[in-house]
Amino acid sequence: MSPQGDPGPAGRLIAIDIDADSLATGHSFIDDERTQAIHDLIADNLFSPLGREGDRFRARLSLVDRKLAIDVSDAAGKPLVRHVLSLTPLRRVVKDYFLVCDAYHAAARTATPSQIEAIDVGRRSLHDEGAEILRERLNGKISLDHPTARRLFTLVCALHWKG
Numbered sequence: 001m002s003p004q005g006d007p008g009p010a011g012r013l014i015a016i017d018i019d020a021d022s023l024a025t026g027h028s029f030i031d032d033e034r035t036q037a038i039h040d041l042i043a044d045n046l047f048s049p050l051g052r053e054g055d056r057f058r059a060r061l062s063l064v065d066r067k068l069a070i071d072v073s074d075a076a077g078k079p080l081v082r083h084v085l086s087l088t089p090l091r092r093v094v095k096d097y098f099l100v101c102d103a104y105h106a107a108a109r110t111a112t113p114s115q116i117e118a119i120d121v122g123r124r125s126l127h128d129e130g131a132e133i134l135r136e137r138l139n140g141k142i143s144l145d146h147p148t149a150r151r152l153f154t155l156v157c158a159l160h161w162k163g
Helices: 028-043 088-110 113-138 146-157
Strands: 012-018 047-049 056-064 067-074 079-086 142-144
Touching (some): 012 028, 012 146, 028 146, 047 056, 088 146
Parallel strands (some): 012 056
């Protein structure tokens, strides 16, 4: 990734899978957000594992020893690379994101439109912060643009956190 944060070669994800045993429980909104994030991610993304040839990739997200594992394969499913990242840098922003999302969904039933918008501004800000942390953690491993990082952050939130 360049110093300006521009993605490198224009690869893309054609499929993404999340390990079912790693999915979060207890946040009803996350199932809908996960489904939408996967749909949007496959429709439009920039995703290139550095040093890997090809322009179409598959990814699988899972938790391994309380760390995020991203397994990348080529379009045919041949494994290419596995990146395992500590979740520690994301813990605070994910926790805050869940709190704000819970508040947003609760407010949607009773709050005024301006109150809902104020909460949504905070939610989007946390989402952007999480996406940037994810991009920083993947720097030198996988090149991706900001919208792709935002959608991946949503999927990271779908993983449950133990401990």
